[in-house]
């Protein structure tokens with residue numbers, strides 16, 4: 228590409244939409260760059276200590292946790308997906324749908340619920356003692372690594388389940404049928420046919436699980452694990468050492484990149500999906516009553532453990548603490564959570580719409596731009612938070628200088644002490660949720676209506692308001708809902724970036740749980756689960772509309 | 776005076792494949808009606824899109840009404856070219872009724888005039904009484920006629936039409952064709968249309984161009 232072509236390209240595309248988009252992308256990229264650049268700064272004195280004694284343990288613990296969780300979620304998610312697609316048994320339809328529900332329970336809520344239930348005074352041990360059993364504490368209590376793995380598996384398996392299920396439903400029919408015709412039976416088809424052809428799908432779901440585990444703070448912190456993410460928090464909250472926190476964040480990025488590479492390698496042979504258009508749905512095998520009941524029972528047990536039981540427990544606790552927790556101050560926190568989430572969602576959707584419109588015509592520039600604005604989704608909240616913190620602290624310095632230079636008296640507003648910082652973090656982290664919805668909307672509508680409008684002499688802006696927006700309003704609405712819910716649930720960013728005394732539902736839950744006020748945490752937890760429910764429902768609804 | 780003047784135009788959808796349009800020169804005079812014929816897939820629609828400003832050529836010059844709209848350093852946006860186009864798939868706005876669709880490009884007219892113009896066109900396309908219908912409530916041929924009316928409404932100096940009569944039956948086709956020709960001539964518009972039907976060419980156009988080999 229010659230210089231002149233680039234110049235012509237820029238000239239052609241240089242309009243308000245692009246300028247806003249590029250500015251947006253730059254602002255989004257800034258904190259991420261900050262984290263990277265921190266590596267080249269002179270490290271603080273803590274860093275030598277952290278590096279010498281701690282980093283290795285952090286990394287090992289992080290990797291161990293991630294690998295074990297990856298294996299267990301795969302086993303659970305894939306086997307459930309297999310049962311509901313390949314077999315037919317009573318209750319299959321409901322189970323197929325219901326197995327997604329655990330996604331509505333954030334793992335950190337699951338963590339303290341389960342660990343309390345299995346503690347000495349929890350319902351499980353109390354019941355066992357009433358029945359005359361006295362199991363040893365080591366054996367029954369859910370703590371440290373074991374607790375974290377169990378909790379992550381229970382609440383994250385749906386990612387693997389969902390992706391694998393839709394792959395099996397849409398693309399596997401002919402392979403499985405042929406294997407059957409070749410005389411293979413269930414187990415052998417599962418291991419030798421289904422698992423290999425599902426590999427790209429499994430890896431896709433698994434990468435979401437790995438990402439959640441790597442970015443988690445709530446669960447690992449509660450179970451006392453020493454991961455890189457918890458270390459980031461400790462260096463910031465314990466020592467106010469942003470530089471070391473950023474270096475740890477950079478380490479986390481390296482681990483993430485490593486997993487990303489593994490993912491690429493494992494998904495290399497994706498050619499299987501070439502036959503999508505011709506694939507027919509899989510015809511499930513009817514199971515006999517014994518086997519059918521066994522499969523149904525298995526699904527129900529998982530569902531009970533990952534959804535019904537913790538929610539029932541939370542409801543019981545909520546009834547105990549209702550009067551103490553539900554007061555004016557709590558209402559205030561709810562209002563604030565919703566308000567902050569709403570403001571962030573509006574910013575995200577506006578930026579998404581602008582960038583989405585700017586990048587509708589395919590070119591290298593638009594591809595780059597759309598990749599950039601959604602970068603935050605593949606970066607753990609803690610890293611974004613640290614980057615944002617770095618940016619705001621620097622901004623405060625600059626702003627302070629300017630303020631004094633202009634003869635301002637007293638202390639200037641400290642930007643890093645306002646909610647702007649948190650909202651900025653949310654926007655970076657969840658931009659992709661809104662943007663992807665908008666992009667899907669635009670893709671489905673195509674460009675022909677906008678072209679027709681432009682040819683009738685209407686400006687880009689008018690076309691946007693009167694043609695594009697009405698046509699994609701469904702997609703925009705679902706993007707809004709999903710983004711809003713994600714923000715309401717979010718924990719690590721909120722913990723790191725909230726101003727002093729600023730509480731959201733999730734940080735409130737976290738505070739209660741960490742102050743050993745587990746029962747008090749039940750009400751905010753249930754609210755979060757309720758809000759998450761909406762997004763599970765919306766996804767389900769979209770999926771259904773998509774199929775018809 | 777030439778209204779559309781194309782010189783050495785070149786275009787390809789992606790850099791690797793062979794160009795869809797290569798070294799094309801074309802000159803259309805004021806008030807001419809020109810048909811474009813050629814086998815499927817040889818770039819007829821693409822040519823119209825290039826003139827309209829919906830695609831960017833890799834080389835060559837396009838002038839409309841003696842104004843350069845496209846060369847190495849210029850690119851005039853579609854809404855400023857004064858070109859109307861009926862696309863192959865009509866692209867009627869699904870969220871607007873027939874009358875709003877037709878009135879869409881009439882934003883420079885006062886309301887009264889706008890309504891008159893819409894009525895005029897509804898008569899031309901023989902769809903009086905269908906003003907409040909939505910596009911999905913119309914047949915293919917009716918949709919095509921509405922698309923035609925929508926494009927003609929603002930009286931563009933150049934009208935591009937991509938197979939404008941393909942969904943019409945023979946009788947309707949003939950009547951619309953001759954009326955359209957009269958209007959185009961009366962308003963002094965210049966028209967470039969793609970067709971597969973030799974009768975269209977004979978009935979409507981002053982001359983025709985064969986694209987491709």
Ligand SMILES: Nc1ncnc2c1ncn2[C@@H]1O[C@H](COP(=O)(O)OP(=O)(O)OP(=O)(O)O)[C@@H](O)[C@H]1O
Pocket residue numbers: 788789795813814815816817818819820821822
């Ligand atoms: N968006 C696109 N991306 C890539 N290639 C395209 C695209 N649109 C068209 N083509 C290719 O460019 C060539 C010309 O297409 P065009 O639509 O201009 O043909 P046409 O002459 O209008 O055909 P028809 O008479 O069937 O409408 C075709 O070979 C087509 O495959």
Ligand SMILES: [Mg+2]
Pocket residue numbers: 819820821863937
């Ligand atoms: Mg065509």
